[in-house]
Amino acid sequence: MTAVVFGVTALSNVAQFVVPGMLAHLGRAPAGLHGDWWRTGTSLFVQDGGVAGTVSNLLFLVLVGAVAEQVLSRPRWLLCYFATGLVGEFAGYAWQPHGGGNSVAVCGLAGAVAVALWRGDGRLPRFAPMIVLLWCGALLTGLWFPLALVGFVAAMAVRIAAERGVATGRWATAGALAAGVALTADRDIHGVALLAGLVIASVLVRSVRRLPVPA
Incomplete structure (x- = not known):
């Protein structure tokens, strides 16, 4: 699933740099609430951060998406990704009316991984907490650069602690929650998207627990 979404998004991003006006036509803009309804969805497939922002978003899509696949079925992966992405886009109409990018959707997957870490899900790889904190650090770069450094340092500290057998999953979950609130x-x-990802993943976990047990 990660590979499919990555492929579609990457191809769209390449086209964006080749086709003039593609970002302006498909990106988030006030017109999305006044007739150009498609913009709310298509803005997840174009990037407003230039080459560097595009590469960063695609890289974290691969990293966070692959980890999330260990604990989410394909339908739930898609729900976390696109539902959170849409929440972020609607927040964007109020706070950042012009733009585009899949980073808000990646926040949904990060939220799912964070919830799984809190639950101590054994299917997650040992480096999962570090990936979540690295993503939070990248998001915090736009808020206050020293906070981004805190996120990156925390990711390294979690890695070292994990190598020594210290349980670190809940540290990453707390970091994701704190980053969401700060943003x-x-x-x-991205703050709204990260918090939405945590909420959506928590609801999905509860729905799984409520499923009847086969006789």
Whole structure:
């Protein structure tokens, strides 16, 4: 699933750099609420961060997406990715009315991994906490650069602690929650998306627990 979404997004991003006006036509803009309804969805397939932002978003899609696949079925992976992405886009209409990118959707997958870490899901790889904290650090770069450094340092600390047998999963979950709150307070759409990802993943976990046990 990660490979499929990565492929479609990457091809769209390449086309964006070749086709003039593609970002302007498909990206998030106030017109999305006034007739150009497709923009809310298509804005997840174009990037407003140039080459560097595009490479970063695609890289984290692979990293976070592959880890999330260990604990999510394909339908739930898609739900976390696109539902959270849409929440982020609607927040964008209020706070950042012009733009585009799949980073808000990646926040949904990061939220799912964070919830799985809190639950101590044994299917996750040992480096899962580090991936979540690295993503949070990358998001915090736009808020206050020292906070981004805190995220990266925390990721390295978690890695070292994990190598020594220390349980670190819940540290990453707490970091994701803190990053979501800080970014939301700064009216950054990634904060809303990260918090939405945590909520959606938590609801999905509860729905699984409520399923009847086969006789």
